[in-house]
Structures are given as structure tokens and as C-alpha cells.
Amino acid sequence: MSRKLRSQHWFGGLDKDAFIHRSWMKNNGLPDDVFDGRPVIGICNTFSELTPCNAHFRGLVEHIKAGVLEAGGLPLEFPVFSCGESNLRPTAMLFRNLASMDVEEAIRGNPIDGVVLMAGCDKTTPSLVMGAASCDLPSIVISGGPMLNGRFKGRTIGSGTDVWKFSEDVRAGVMSQQDFMAAESAMSRSPGHCMTMGTASTMASMVEALGLALPGNAACPAVDAGRARLARLTGRRIVEMVAEDLRLSKILTRDAFANAIRVNGAIGGSTNAVVHLLAIAGRIGTKLSLDDWDRLGRDIPTILNLMPSGRYLMEDFHYAGGLPAVMNEIAALLELSALTVTGQSVGANIESVENYNDDVILPLDRALTSSGGIAVLRGNLAPDGAIIKPSAATPALMQHRGRAVVFETIDHYKARIDDPDLNIDETSIMVLKNCGPKGYPGMAEVGNMALPQKLLKKGVRDMVRISDARMSGTAFGTVVLHTAPEAAVGGPLALVRDGDWIELDVAGRRLHLDVSDEELARRKTAWTAPPPEMVGGYQGLYVERVMQADTGADLDFLVGSRGHAVARESH
Numbered sequence: 396m397s398r399k400l401r402s403q404h405w406f407g408g409l410d411k412d413a414f415i416h417r418s419w420m421k422n423n424g425l426p427d428d429v430f431d432g433r434p435v436i437g438i439c440n441t442f443s444e445l446t447p448c449n450a451h452f453r454g455l456v457e458h459i460k461a462g463v464l465e466a467g468g469l470p471l472e473f474p475v476f477s478c479g480e481s482n483l484r485p486t487a488m489l490f491r492n493l494a495s496m497d498v499e500e501a502i503r504g505n506p507i508d509g510v511v512l513m514a515g516c517d518k519t520t521p522s523l524v525m526g527a528a529s530c531d532l533p534s535i536v537i538s539g540g541p542m543l544n545g546r547f548k549g550r551t552i553g554s555g556t557d558v559w560k561f562s563e564d565v566r567a568g569v570m571s572q573q574d575f576m577a578a579e580s581a582m583s584r585s586p587g588h589c590m591t592m593g594t595a596s597t598m599a600s601m602v603e604a605l606g607l608a609l610p611g612n613a614a615c616p617a618v619d620a621g622r623a624r625l626a627r628l629t630g631r632r633i634v635e636m637v638a639e640d641l642r643l644s645k646i647l648t649r650d651a652f653a654n655a656i657r658v659n660g661a662i663g664g665s666t667n668a669v670v671h672l673l674a675i676a677g678r679i680g681t682k683l684s685l686d687d688w689d690r691l692g693r694d695i696p697t698i699l700n701l702m703p704s705g706r707y708l709m710e711d712f713h714y715a716g717g718l719p720a721v722m723n724e725i726a727a728l729l730e731l732s733a734l735t736v737t738g739q740s741v742g743a744n745i746e747s748v749e750n751y752n753d754d755v756i757l758p759l760d761r762a763l764t765s766s767g768g769i770a771v772l773r774g775n776l777a778p779d780g781a782i783i784k785p786s787a788a789t790p791a792l793m794q795h796r797g798r799a800v801v802f803e804t805i806d807h808y809k810a811r812i813d814d815p816d817l818n819i820d821e822t823s824i825m826v827l828k829n830c831g832p833k834g835y836p837g838m839a840e841v842g843n844m845a846l847p848q849k850l851l852k853k854g855v856r857d858m859v860r861i862s863d864a865r866m867s868g869t870a871f872g873t874v875v876l877h878t879a880p881e882a883a884v885g886g887p888l889a890l891v892r893d894g895d896w897i898e899l900d901v902a903g904r905r906l907h908l909d910v911s912d913e914e915l916a917r918r919k920t921a922w923t924a925p926p927p928e929m930v931g932g933y934q935g936l937y938v939e940r941v942m943q944a945d946t947g948a949d950l951d952f953l954v955g956s957r958g959h960a961v962a963r964e965s966h
């Protein structure tokens with residue numbers, strides 16, 4: 396029994412509708428024979444000059460198209476909302492779910508049999524995978540690739556990570572404004588996304604670990620000819636995947652997510668992967684919880700020596716063998732039978748790879764930290780959980796008791812942080828409220844709030860910080876994030892006051908506010924919800940329907956697979 400391709404419901408037949416579908420496509424120069432039942436491959440392109448990390452996609456897409464044509468498919472490129480991290484305000488995360496809706500409906504509504512997802516900058520990866528997961532067609536990801544290493548005054552500098560350092564050095568008076576400006580040009584030397592293990596590199600690694608991209612996708616630089624070859628092979632492979640009916644739901648199994656969580660630990664990946672993978676799992680209908688992040692990733696050693704946890708950058712990672720080499724090092728910890736877009740298992744994909752630089756990809760007995768991954772904290776301050784990335788934290792602060800210095804909002808923080816009279820020292824715990832999914836809105840990357848200038852000048856470079864916000868994957872520090880429920884919905888974080896004692900115990904997975912239940916109940920009675928930041932429009936809808944961080948911060952009505960709604964018939 397041969398399967399009738401979905402696109403043939405548009406392009407097959409002799410009736411008026413088929414006439415219309417074909418005729419208008421012919422105005423692009425398409426001849427009769429391309430409607431003969433060959434697979435139609437949608438190429439979902441997040442190119443935008445406002446998303447500089449994806450601005451080279453106009454060239455990259457041509458290689459994908461060539462691959463599709465070589466394999467006998469018909470490539471049709473379409474644009475979707477491009478979530479660029481560096482420009483979008485108030486935060487690109489506010490638009491991840493919107494972009495995913497764009498992707499979903501563009502795929503669902505069009506004559507597409509399989510999809511290539513062109514991702515790069517942070518949120519473009521989860522938004523594309525979430526939208527595609529809601530449709531469950533054969534889909535494959537190609538990332539745009541990282542920028543080349545930054546170079547400044549003879550040393551290597553990394554996107555984001557060195558911005559935070561330089562900015563603190565300027566505030567501490569140990570770097571000149573002139574050098575700060577010069578570093579700006581030295582940091583971004585080529586097309587591509589951030590070349591630290593920030594969220595973009597993490598998510599490029601996550602899609603490879605999930606089995607959604609060809610091996611080698613994560614690390615190959617944007618300007619390396621290898622990236623163009625990978626795009627071409629991706630184009631060829633999606634045509635085969637349509638023939639095999641290799642849909643996302645066959646790949647995005649629980650084993651695939653377990654592999655991704657473990658790989659995230661091994662690479663010292665971004666905390667943002669937590670909300671993105673939870674959201675993707677929610678779309679495809681695979682059971683995954685916040686506690687799975689702790690349980691599955693708890694004893695995974697961080698073996699990738701990349702900023703912000705280590706010292707190298709993505710270009711070095713590529714030369715060392717890329718993600719397949721990392722996966723090979725931790726093969727004993729992976730679900731090797733998990734199926735991938737190659738049509739082969741993870742085990743088959745990585746069995747013959749080599750590690751070419753064991754200072755970049757460290758052997759297990761020289762790991763950066765024996766317990767990488769994401770620690771999930773609970774306690775009366777975070778009943779639904781909060782997270783911390785131990786590999787980016789200061790070991791001495793991972794067990795700490797300190798007095799809270801509270802910032803009610805990000806504006807309150809900005810107004811107060813450099814006040815010389817602020818009652819704060821290095822043992823204090825900085826608490827930032829109202830920066831969660833509803834509070835900011837969009838859950839901005841402000842959790843790694845900069846330290847007070849007066850402490851920076853004393854040489855202090857890390858303090859415990861707690862918030863309901865996220866932080867950039869390029870950032871570091873003893874930073875507790877994603878506290879749920881968030882302050883804006885009346886979570887316990889909303890009730891913290893200056894001077895309260897807080898206990899952080901990462902080993903014990905505990906986050907405790909040392910205030911009696913009775914006093915907290917009194918404070919809760921007196922608490923009033925802040926007025927919504929946004930009313931009306933998409934942003935109003937977002938605030939109304941966004942879920943909390945512990946379940947992926949998706950919009951509640953988008954959760955659950957709707958793949959069955961995509962027309963697919965056999966005859």
C-alpha cells in the first residue's frame with residue numbers, strides 16, 4: 396500500500412481546487428512535473444536582519460534546497476517570526492510561544508510533507524521545534540552555527556560571558572571605557588550565533604542530542620564549509636524521512652529527552668534548556684517533569700571545557716570532534732537505542748567518533764565538575780521548584796545562609812543597587828521579584844543581576860542571587876532561577892522582606908525562607924497582586940495564559956499534541 400502524500404491533497408487531482416493550487420505556484424516558474432507526487436519540503440527560515448545570529452540564512456537555505464532537489468523533493472521556503480535575542484524587547488522569550496504558533500499554523504495550513512527547521516539564535520530553536528511538534532510531520536533541524544572565536548588584545552573572548560565580566564570590570568574601575576568599546580567589535584567576528592555554551596549553542600546541542608539534527612550540527616561554525624555541507628545533507632535526508640514517515644513523535648521519546656538532559660549536564664548547558672525541553676515535551680505529549688532534570692542529570696560530569704563553565708569556545712569544540720565526541724565519552728550514561736533523524740540509533744551515530752582534543756572535551760576522570768546538570772531546589776521559598784546550575788556557581792556559596800536584600804522589581808533593583816547606603820555585604824542574598832513569566836512578562840534574563848559597585852570594588856565577584864527570572868546561558872554565578880510559583884502570582888518569593896534569613900543548600904536541594912508559617916500567612920493576607928504589565932494584544936494573552944516555569948512557560952492552550960489535526964490519508 397503506497398501512502399498518498401499530504402501535499403497531494405493540494406496538488407494532485409483534476410478539479411478546480413487542484414488547478415488553483417498548481418496554477419498559482421507555477422508563477423514561480425515551477426513546471427508541471429514538480430506536482431507529480433514528489434515530497435514537498437517546507438523550509439522554515441528564521442532569517443531576519445533584526446536577528447543578527449540568523450542573518451546568514453539566505454545563503455544557508457540555498458544549500459538545503461540543493462540537497463532537497465538532489466534527493467528528488469520540491470523545496471519551498473517560508474518565513475516565520477524570528478526571535479532575536481539581542482534586540483527584542485522586553486525579552487525574546489515573550490515571543491517564543493508566539494513564534495511557535497506561527498510555525499505550527501504555517502506548517503498545518505500549507506501543502507507540506509516534511510519540514511527543515513532553520514534555527515540559530517536562542518529562542519528560534521525551541522520555537523521552531525515546539526511548533527513543528529504540534530504538527531508532528533517528519534521534521535529535521537539545521538542550526539546556523541556559532542560565530543568564530545572572539546579575539547581581543549591577544550586573548551580569546553566569548554559572547555556574553557566576557558560582556559558580563561567586562562561590564563563588572565568597568566564598574567569596578569579596572570577596565571577603561573575605551574577598551575570596553577574596542578572589545579565590542581572584537582567579540583563578534585563572523586556570522587553565526589553566540590559561540591560560548593550559551594542558550595543558542597545549548598539548544599543546537601539539545602536538538603542533536605534529542606536526535607532531531609544530523610550529527611555534528613551543534614558545533615560547526617557558521618562560516619565553515621562544513622556547515623553548508625551539513626545543510627545540503629539535511630536537505631537530502633528530509634526527503635528520505637518523508638518516505639520513511641519518520642515523524643517527530645517517533646524521535647521525541649522519553650529516552651530522547653533523557654539523553655538531552657544528560658548531555659546538557661555534560662556540556663555545562665544553559666539553564667534555559669529546562670523551560671524549552673519541558674515545553675517541547677508538552678507539545679509532543681511526552682511525559683517530562685522538572686524533577687526529571689534533577690534525577691536524570693544529577694550525577695552527570697561536566698566534561699566540556701567551554702565558557703561560561705570552562706575556558707574554550709564553540710570553534711574549539713568543533714575541532715575537538717563536536718557533540719558526537721562528547722556523547723561518545725558519556726555513552727555509558729545514554730539511551731543508545733534512541734532513534735534519530737538519521738534513521739539510526741544514537742549508538743550507531745556515535746560509535747566511530749573520536750575526541751581530538753582532550754583539553755576541550757575532557758575524559759570523565761578529569762571532568763570540570765563531577766555533578767554537572769541542573770539542580771532542582773525545593774522548600775518553602777520554592778514549593779514548585781527553582782533551579783541552579785552548579786557548574787557555573789561558586790562552590791563555597793552552594794551551601795549558604797544569608798540575609799535577604801530585596802528588590803521588588805527590576806526597576807527597583809536598578810534604582811537601588813549602587814546606592815552607597817544600601818545595607819548589603821558579600822554574605823547577603825540578593826532577591827529579585829516580579830521577573831517571572833507573568834511578572835516581567837516573558838521571564839527576562841535578569842536573574843544574574845550585577846553586584847553592587849561598592850562590593851565589586853572590594854573584589855567581590857559572586858554572591859547568592861535568587862529570583863523568578865531566567866539568566867543568559869552565557870552567564871555564571873551562584874544564581875537561583877525560575878522560582879515557582881513566581882512572585883507576581885503570589886508565590887512565597889513575593890513575601891520575602893529585607894533582613895529575612897534564607898538558606899541555600901544545593902547538595903540537599905533545599906531553598907528555605909527562615910520565617911514562620913504564621914508570619915508568612917500574615918504577609919500573604921496583606922499581599923496584593925501587581926497590576927498586569929500588559930493588557931490586550933498578544934502580550935495580554937501571554938500574561939493571561941502563560942504557565943509557570945516548572946512546566947515550561949508555554950501557553951496553556953498550546954500544550955498537548957495536535958498532530959492528528961494534520962490531514963494524512965492512505966489509499
Ligand code: FES
Pocket residue numbers: 448479480481515516517554588589593595
Ligand atoms: Fe543570538 Fe546569543 S544573541 S545567540
